Structures are given as C-alpha cells and as structure tokens.
Amino acid sequence: MFEIKRSPWVLHYDGSSCNGCDIEVLACLTPVYDAERFGIVNTGDPMQADILLITGGINSQNAPVVKQLYDQMPRPKVVCAIGVCACTGGIFKDCYNILGGADTVIPVDIYVPGCAARPQAIIDGIVKAVDLFEKRLEKHKEWVRIHGEVHDDPVDENEVREVGTEETKTTTKTETAKTEKAKSETKPKSNKKGKKSRRKK
Amino acid sequence: MRNSIISVAAYLLLAPVIGGLLDGIDRKISARMQRRVGPPLLQPFYDVSKLLKKQVISVTNAQTFLLMSYMIFILLTGAMFFAGTDILLCMFVLSTAAMFLYFAATVTGSPYSTIGASRELIQTIAYEPAVLMSCVGFYLVDGSFEISKIASSQISSIMYLPGVFAAFVFILTIKMRKSPFDISTSHHAHQEIVKGVTSEMGARNLAIFTVTEWYENVFLMGVVGLFIVNKDPISIAVAVAVIFAVFFLEILIDNTSARMKQYEMLKLSWTITLVLAGCNIWVLMLMIK
Numbered sequence: 001m002f003e004i005k006r007s008p009w010v011l012h013y014d015g016s017s018c019n020g021c022d023i024e025v026l027a028c029l030t031p032v033y034d035a036e037r038f039g040i041v042n043t044g045d046p047m048q049a050d051i052l053l054i055t056g057g058i059n060s061q062n063a064p065v066v067k068q069l070y071d072q073m074p075r076p077k078v079v080c081a082i083g084v085c086a087c088t089g090g091i092f093k094d095c096y097n098i099l100g101g102a103d104t105v106i107p108v109d110i111y112v113p114g115c116a117a118r119p120q121a122i123i124d125g126i127v128k129a130v131d132l133f134e135k136r137l138e139k140h141k142e143w144v145r146i147h148g149e150v151h152d153d154p155v156d157e158n159e160v161r162e163v164g165t166e167e168t169k170t171t172t173k174t175e176t177a178k179t180e181k182a183k184s185e186t187k188p189k190s191n192k193k194g195k196k197s198r199r200k201k
Numbered sequence: 202m203r204n205s206i207i208s209v210a211a212y213l214l215l216a217p218v219i220g221g222l223l224d225g226i227d228r229k230i231s232a233r234m235q236r237r238v239g240p241p242l243l244q245p246f247y248d249v250s251k252l253l254k255k256q257v258i259s260v261t262n263a264q265t266f267l268l269m270s271y272m273i274f275i276l277l278t279g280a281m282f283f284a285g286t287d288i289l290l291c292m293f294v295l296s297t298a299a300m301f302l303y304f305a306a307t308v309t310g311s312p313y314s315t316i317g318a319s320r321e322l323i324q325t326i327a328y329e330p331a332v333l334m335s336c337v338g339f340y341l342v343d344g345s346f347e348i349s350k351i352a353s354s355q356i357s358s359i360m361y362l363p364g365v366f367a368a369f370v371f372i373l374t375i376k377m378r379k380s381p382f383d384i385s386t387s388h389h390a391h392q393e394i395v396k397g398v399t400s401e402m403g404a405r406n407l408a409i410f411t412v413t414e415w416y417e418n419v420f421l422m423g424v425v426g427l428f429i430v431n432k433d434p435i436s437i438a439v440a441v442a443v444i445f446a447v448f449f450l451e452i453l454i455d456n457t458s459a460r461m462k463q464y465e466m467l468k469l470s471w472t473i474t475l476v477l478a479g480c481n482i483w484v485l486m487l488m489i490k
C-alpha cells in the first residue's frame with residue numbers, strides 16, 4: 001500500500017535551455033495539469049528528490065553541476081531528460097560550448113522528446129519514471145546490504161555509471177514529435193556505446 | 202493517574218496518525234480551493250514512508266542528533282500536556298524544542314538553512330508572548346496551571362478568555378508555519394531560502410521533521426481544545442468541532458494570503474497579542490479584584 005511510487009518528488013534543473021521546456025515543466029505543476037494528484041512535488045533539494053528532470057543541454061560549465069546534483073540525490077533515483085536539448089543537445093548541438101545531451105555526464109533513463117516538450121508528454125515521462133523508480137527500490141536494498149545504511153561519501157562514479165547504463169535500456173519514448181522521432185529512436189540503442197556514437201552524428 | 206497514562210499512550214500512538222490525516226486533509230482542501238484534484242488523503246503517509254526507504258544521507262551526524270532531540274522534546278511537550286501536568290512547563294519545553302530545531306538547521310552551515318533558522322527564531326519571538334498570555338489567562342480563570350484542573354473547570358475558559366483565544370489562533374498560523382507566516386520554512390513546493398530550515402535535510406531527517414510536526418500540530422490543536430473543554434463531557438465534542446473550524450480557518454488563511462516579511466510579522470503578532478490578549482487579561486484582572 002505504501003509503495004514509494006506514490007510519492008515521486010522531482011528536482012528540476014535547467015541546463016543550457018532556451019527556457020521553453022522549463023516553462024512547460026512548471027506548467028505541469030499548475031492547477032491545469034495538477035501533477036500533485038500523482039503525489040509529485042517539485043522540491044529544490046537534491047537530497048530529498050527522487051526524479052531529476054533536466055531541461056536543456058550540457059555545456060562545459062554546468063557539467064560538474066549536473067553531476068553533483070545527481071550524486072547528491074539519495075538512491076533509488078531516476079533521471080528524466082525533458083526536451084530534445086536534454087536528449088541530444090537539440091538546436092544548440094553544434095554550439096562550441098555544448099557537450100551534448102544530459103547523458104554525456106549522467107545516466108539518463110527516460111527521454112521525453114519535443115521542442116518544447118508538452119506538459120502531457122512530461123507528465124507521461126514522469127509517470128514512466130515513477131514505475132522505474134519503484135523497480136529500483138530492490139536494487140537499492142541490495143546496495144544497502146553491501147554498503148550499509150549510512151553512506152556519506154560520494155558514490156564512486158564508475159559504479160554510478162554502471163548501474164545507470166545497465167538500466168537505460170528501459171528508455172521510453174513518450175511522444176511522437178515527428179522531427180525528433182528518428183533521434184529518440186536511435187537514442188536507446190546507441191546509449192550503451194555512449195559518447196562515441198553521438199560524435200559520429 | 203491511570204487515565205493520564207492512557208491518554209499519554211494514546212497521544213504517542215495516535216498523534217502521528219491524526220497529524221498525518223490532518224496534513225492530508227489540508228493538502229486536499231488546499232487543492233480543492235485551487236480547483237485541482239489534489240493528492241490522495243493518505244499522501245503524507247506515502248511521502249514519509251518513501252522518505253524512510255531512501256538512502257540515508259546527512260550533511261552532518263549532528264543534524265540527525267539535534268533533530269531527534271527536537272522530536273523528543275516535542276513528544277515530551279505533548280505527553281506532559283495530555284498527562285494533565287503544568288501548562289507553563291509544557292510551553293517551556295516547547296520553546297526548548299524550537300531551539301533544537303534552530304541548531305539542527307544552523308549546524309549544516311548552509312546559508313539557506315541558516316537564514317531559515319534565524320527566521321525560525323524570529324517566529325518563536327513572535328508567538329511566544331501570546332503563548333505565555335494564554336497560560337496566564339488560564340491561571341486567572343481557573344486558579345491553576347494544572348491542565349487537568351483547567352480541563353475540569355465549571356465553565357469553559359473561552360468564556361472569560363475570548364481575546365486570548367483569538368490571539369492564540371492568530372499565532373497558531375505562525376506556529377504551524379502557514380502562509381502568510383511560513384517564513385522559516387514553507388510546506389508548499391518551494392526551494393532554497395523559502396524552504397529555510399528544511400533545505401539541508403536528507404530524506405530520513407525530513408521524515409523525522411515531518412512526523413515531529415504532526416505531533417506538534419496535534420498538541421497545538423489540543424491547546425485549542427483546552428479553551429473549550431469543561432467538566433461536562435459534551436464539551437469535548439464541541440472542542441473537536443472548534444478544532445476542525447480553527448484548522449479550516451488556517452487552511453483558508455494559508456491559501457488566500459501571500460508571505461509576509463519577518464519583521465512585519467513580528468510587529469503584527471505583538472500588536473494583536475497586546476491588544477486582544479492584553480486587554481482581555483487586564484479586564485479579567487479588574488473583574489477578579
């Protein structure tokens with residue numbers, strides 16, 4: 001009855017976006033879409049968050065910030081990239097300072113395409129993320145068995161990646177934004193290879 | 202003696218349930234006021250149970266220790282209240298608990314939670330006079346600080362203390378950290394400085410804080426009820442009705458007002474305390490003479 005998926009708290013981070021997706025993320029929380037009926041709360045504290053929503057691409061300045069936010073989130077956690085910028089770099093992809101989508105620095109689980117991603121798609125993405133969040137509880141229990149309950153040191157980066165990349169197979173496509181369809185389809189497959197395949201594009 | 206043990210046990214066991222339900226009702230009614238569907242009634246329990254299942258991260262171990270102290274002192278306050286002991290002592294223990302919350306927030310060294318902590322102190326200063334006035338009022342009316350005596354008086358205390366009651370309900374908004382006085386921390390989806398004291402709490406510590414707040418709210422509602430109850434058992438039903446009315450009023454105020462500046466809150470609450478509670482007690486003293 002007290003499943004953790006009934007209370008997903010999101011942390012919203014704006015990378016180098018055009019602000020369009022941020023406004024849509026906030027729109028989800030307004031009375032019109034009322035994300036709170038799923039128990040979704042927008043928290044500002046990574047230590048209390050379950051789902052990280054990233055909008056906008058990663059540039060050389062915010063890369064360490066995103067990584068730190070991810071590391072500060074307690075397990076189990078899920079990352080959701082909102083908008084094509086966060087998925088692949090999008091319209092800013094070829095800018096000199098852009099490294100790419102959110103998965104250049106942290107493992108991303110759910111990709112929500114769209115420019116800007118619509119609130120319905122975002123909520124859909126979060127709902128999918130919530131299922132994954134529930135599943136990860138088992139993993140977390142196992143992890144606690146190995147590392148102990150209190151684990152103050154930052155988690156080993158490689159270990160984080162391992163867990164992440166393994167699960168990124170569950171990547172979900174939520175909206176058929178036509179222009180981005182091709183990209184988001186190739187995304188899950190190319191994910192294991194990581195950066196290499198992205199550079200080829 | 203046996204009665205007081207039973208009521209203390211009932212408080213310790215049932216207060217989190219009642220407090221959580223009140224919180225759920227609060228969120229549901231707030232949502233309806235904003236024309237939303239709102240979260241399920243049991244959402245606060247889902248939240249806390251999730252927070253407890255998450256990985257334990259704490260900025261410092263001292264924070265956990267101080268928060269636990271905060272919780273224990275709140276429990277002690279409530280237990281003493283429902284055991285029917287001295288109301289003045291209850292209120293002093295409550296202030297001590299607030300100090301522990303202050304330290305729990307400052308010990309992290311985070312600027313957001315430190316600012317929240319200093320605002321928590323301002324809130325304490327803002328509500329303390331009205332709390333003490335209530336104690337004095339009870340003493341003048343019933344001739345004793347003993348809660349068991351106050352609760353079994355001939356006539357409800359509110360008959361003599363309408364002004365004090367109004368002042369107490371006013372500071373209840375500050376004490377429950379509801380808008381316009383959600384200055385030290387807010388219950389709504391906010392970040393950083395507005396989240397204040399809770400902004401550096403890890404998942405488990407936030408759960409401790411939330412449950413403590415439930416205990417505290419039940420205690421505060423108990424004090425509201427104390428204004429109503431007399432030796433007639435029917436008065437208990439009236440007290441429950443008044444508690445719900447006051448709680449609804451708090452939700453209404455919460456949803457219809459914007460956050461105030463801390464010093465304006467201080468001025469306003471002291472003025473109201475002085476005018477309503479002060480005059481009430483003054484008149485009462487003249488009557489007794």
Ligand code: SF4
Pocket residue numbers: 016017018019020021022055056082083084085086090091114115116117
């Ligand atoms: S996906 Fe489009 S709307 Fe969203 S941040 Fe990028 S450019 Fe802006």
